[in-house]
Amino acid sequence: MKRALAVLGLLPLLAGCSGEPSEADMRRLVETHTRRALERQGQGGFQAFDVFRKQGCVDAAKKTGKSGQFDCYYAATFVPQPGQPPMTVNGKGRFTSGDKGLTFEDLGAQPR
Numbered sequence: 001m002k003r004a005l006a007v008l009g010l011l012p013l014l015a016g017c018s019g020e021p022s023e024a025d026m027r028r029l030v031e032t033h034t035r036r037a038l039e040r041q042g043q044g045g046f047q048a049f050d051v052f053r054k055q056g057c058v059d060a061a062k063k064t065g066k067s068g069q070f071d072c073y074y075a076a077t078f079v080p081q082p083g084q085p086p087m088t089v090n091g092k093g094r095f096t097s098g099d100k101g102l103t104f105e106d107l108g109a110q111p112r
Contacts, residue, residue, distance in 0.1 A: 026095065029104035035047070053075045055090075094107055
């Protein structure tokens, strides 16, 4: 039993070794990108997603030839304008780990 608990305790550490961005990192970057995009459209007021879920990542190095890049899928729910119903979008982004930390490139989002 102690051995099983010890192995379970190591799982979060092993999950972080893949180089994939964490759900929290993804959320932070996508929220910042969304906030800026809405402000450029004159639709300020967005602060954060109500719900954000990482759905999975694939290593993009084979596609781009650059290591440290992951194409990740996510679902995000937010209220775009006060008084409007919540909107959920399924998105895809490229997350790149580099000298300046983790960056995000929007590869598209579809409302559902």
